[in-house]
Amino acid sequence: MKIPVLGVGCTKFGELWNMSLADLLAQAQHEALRDADLKPADVDLLVVANMGAEVWSGQAHLGALAADVLGVSAPTMRVEAACASGGAALAAGVMAIMSGAARVVMVSGVEKMTDADPALVTSGLMGACLRDAEYRAGASFASLFALVTRQYFHTYGIGRQHLAAVSVKNHANALNNPLAHLHKKITIDDVLCAPMIADPLSLLDCSPISDGAATIILASPAFLDSGQAGKSLACAHKGVSIIASAQASDTMTIAARPTLTSFAATKTAAARAYAQACITPEMIDVVELHDAFTMAELIALEDLGFCDPGMAAQVFAPFELALCASSVQMGSSDSVRGEEPARQAPGTTRANINPSGGLKAKGHPIGATGVAQAVEVVKFLRNDHQRRYGMTHNMGGIGTSVAVHVFEKDSH
Amino acid sequence: MKIPVLGVGCTKFGELWNMSLADLLAQAQHEALRDADLKPADVDLLVVANMGAEVWSGQAHLGALAADVLGVSAPTMRVEAACASGGAALAAGVMAIMSGAARVVMVSGVEKMTDADPALVTSGLMGACLRDAEYRAGASFASLFALVTRQYFHTYGIGRQHLAAVSVKNHANALNNPLAHLHKKITIDDVLCAPMIADPLSLLDCSPISDGAATIILASPAFLDSGQAGKSLACAHKGVSIIASAQASDTMTIAARPTLTSFAATKTAAARAYAQACITPEMIDVVELHDAFTMAELIALEDLGFCDPGMAAQVFAPFELALCASSVQMGSSDSVRGEEPARQAPGTTRANINPSGGLKAKGHPIGATGVAQAVEVVKFLRNDHQRRYGMTHNMGGIGTSVAVHVFEKDSH
Numbered sequence: 052m053k054i055p056v057l058g059v060g061c062t063k064f065g066e067l068w069n070m071s072l073a074d075l076l077a078q079a080q081h082e083a084l085r086d087a088d089l090k091p092a093d094v095d096l097l098v099v100a101n102m103g104a105e106v107w108s109g110q111a112h113l114g115a116l117a118a119d120v121l122g123v124s125a126p127t128m129r130v131e132a133a134c135a136s137g138g139a140a141l142a143a144g145v146m147a148i149m150s151g152a153a154r155v156v157m158v159s160g161v162e163k164m165t166d167a168d169p170a171l172v173t174s175g176l177m178g179a180c181l182r183d184a185e186y187r188a189g190a191s192f193a194s195l196f197a198l199v200t201r202q203y204f205h206t207y208g209i210g211r212q213h214l215a216a217v218s219v220k221n222h223a224n225a226l227n228n229p230l231a232h233l234h235k236k237i238t239i240d241d242v243l244c245a246p247m248i249a250d251p252l253s254l255l256d257c258s259p260i261s262d263g264a265a266t267i268i269l270a271s272p273a274f275l276d277s278g279q280a281g282k283s284l285a286c287a288h289k290g291v292s293i294i295a296s297a298q299a300s301d302t303m304t305i306a307a308r309p310t311l312t313s314f315a316a317t318k319t320a321a322a323r324a325y326a327q328a329c330i331t332p333e334m335i336d337v338v339e340l341h342d343a344f345t346m347a348e349l350i351a352l353e354d355l356g357f358c359d360p361g362m363a364a365q366v367f368a369p370f371e372l373a374l375c376a377s378s379v380q381m382g383s384s385d386s387v388r389g390e391e392p393a394r395q396a397p398g399t400t401r402a403n404i405n406p407s408g409g410l411k412a413k414g415h416p417i418g419a420t421g422v423a424q425a426v427e428v429v430k431f432l433r434n435d436h437q438r439r440y441g442m443t444h445n446m447g448g449i450g451t452s453v454a455v456h457v458f459e460k461d462s463h
Numbered sequence: 464m465k466i467p468v469l470g471v472g473c474t475k476f477g478e479l480w481n482m483s484l485a486d487l488l489a490q491a492q493h494e495a496l497r498d499a500d501l502k503p504a505d506v507d508l509l510v511v512a513n514m515g516a517e518v519w520s521g522q523a524h525l526g527a528l529a530a531d532v533l534g535v536s537a538p539t540m541r542v543e544a545a546c547a548s549g550g551a552a553l554a555a556g557v558m559a560i561m562s563g564a565a566r567v568v569m570v571s572g573v574e575k576m577t578d579a580d581p582a583l584v585t586s587g588l589m590g591a592c593l594r595d596a597e598y599r600a601g602a603s604f605a606s607l608f609a610l611v612t613r614q615y616f617h618t619y620g621i622g623r624q625h626l627a628a629v630s631v632k633n634h635a636n637a638l639n640n641p642l643a644h645l646h647k648k649i650t651i652d653d654v655l656c657a658p659m660i661a662d663p664l665s666l667l668d669c670s671p672i673s674d675g676a677a678t679i680i681l682a683s684p685a686f687l688d689s690g691q692a693g694k695s696l697a698c699a700h701k702g703v704s705i706i707a708s709a710q711a712s713d714t715m716t717i718a719a720r721p722t723l724t725s726f727a728a729t730k731t732a733a734a735r736a737y738a739q740a741c742i743t744p745e746m747i748d749v750v751e752l753h754d755a756f757t758m759a760e761l762i763a764l765e766d767l768g769f770c771d772p773g774m775a776a777q778v779f780a781p782f783e784l785a786l787c788a789s790s791v792q793m794g795s796s797d798s799v800r801g802e803e804p805a806r807q808a809p810g811t812t813r814a815n816i817n818p819s820g821g822l823k824a825k826g827h828p829i830g831a832t833g834v835a836q837a838v839e840v841v842k843f844l845r846n847d848h849q850r851r852y853g854m855t856h857n858m859g860g861i862g863t864s865v866a867v868h869v870f871e872k873d874s875h
Contacts, residue, residue, distance in 0.1 A: 103517055115712050
């Protein structure tokens, strides 16, 4: 598989009260078209990822809305897989190209959450879980992830300070990302002293509620090679392609799982993606992974094969913290000291993890997230000539739906 | 394109208060698996069509729910295109097979509407239109279709009695369909005297609010031919294939259209489907088309190429009524007389139109509708050895999203 990425676009993530769903889509879509040097009429199919616009804005039919915004009559579909909607939409876009049904596919993701009733946001998000079980029992997403965190702490002997390092690192990364929702340098103490949301997860262990949209344009390689594209389209391919697209699912309720410290769907999707791309985890240079909660980043690092089970905490553990965690190998002593933010410890994994700031600090407008991860990886690979392979990991529910994509920069 | 249909399943449509979304999915999915002689583990991808479960049941993530019901960890995606969700999901399933990403795809559609607050149902359905325009202006789906109907009446000189004939015919057809929501023989007078919903559309011009689910299982032809399928799977193909899958879109708001008496998206999707299938409208033996309102059936007949513009009323016009409608050619004198229900007039089109009872009488559980249309066409072709080609036409919004599929029975 080799699906060229022609263009990418992404709005600022944040509290965008002055922009409608249509405004957000328009901005991301037009930016991607300009990046690709394409016109709206060049698009054969629009796929739109969105989780909750019916509930939060009273608007369904987001595929048709995306076409409306561009003024085209192309076929459309809206894809939803809870927080993995963006990854599932990207997978659908890849299938559309591979099938021959479309030469150029525009995959967008959009969500508007910050101006909805907060109770409706929390309740709507619980639609990702088994409504008749977890939601009726009074659980929220944060409380379910708190259960996961408690089992992980119990199993591997780490503590809140190790999660805090993830948050500090992602907030530090977001300072370099002008599109990020949260531009705020934080410390380990800030995380540990933040208001408790669902013990042991504090406010700074949780990703924010955000608005935003992102777009990626894919093309058929045969079409690009055929010369039908015309000069502008043939030139538009900026040198990054999707070389693997894999998904898997798990039970809706965590009550049916043998363990909470690892997500089988991530492992399965990752194994499929590595096989498709013919690479190993060691070859990945950059990964945007699904850190809806700090705990999720550590589990994803293990399930994606970047660390052995129970060892992810050391990747970001500052020296001082590592001393407190008996079961965790020490990270490098220079990773966090004084004013220095937490960052990855040398000798753990070479992959740059969530350089965008991740869901934690870049923000998490649900439908946009999986597409924005792809946008970030494409930009990262384009801008760093030393890096070749990138990965995105997008998760819906508590590890229920997972999509993993691998990107490669052309060697020429 | 030739995508074998391995199995189909469909629940009763109606007020199914004792069945949850999961119950409905389970029944349709297991029936289709039995029909195909497949096990759940044979399914490589689950696609689920649903419009409003977030709003009406608080449940999103329907793809994962469908996998949960089967106890499998296959990739999933939920597809939504308002009332065309089922058709869009079927198109996604076809793409998945064509792409090589999946050998066996299960496409299901499900909706639960009758136990939600009726105001929430009406409001949720308006999510199919441009929320900030039509819904805020106080329009409902019925009132928008009443505008369409008034322009059609004005342009072509027909009246309410011609719409009534559509409803009488579809109710008569539903009497032969044990799965139909409404089993009630009605007369032209019943329709004309029914309570007015949005003038000139009465209650019996509108499809009902229903619960239901439907499933269709598609397979890769290469996989079936390869023998990898094993004997049971190779034998499972019951002789009907999808030979065309086409979609198109139009503006979200009808205010932006040059005319209301025809839907451009239906014309475009139909033209693409006929071209893919290499057939003409005259060759279609059976069509399940999107009669959410009686007016929609007449417009669809014209846009799909079964009649010239303005001539669809004659297809179902009983002799007595035709006398009153100066601009309409007369139907056959034996089409309706005394107790005889309205039916298609000889010499118009040979296609059997909505033999299931259509949305009007079979019912319209939104997400299930487009998939159930396919189920009906497959059953019809399997059971009638004289018939070869079938078509489904599924529409979302007021002609905003349209999916058209063509089915062919194998000649052997």
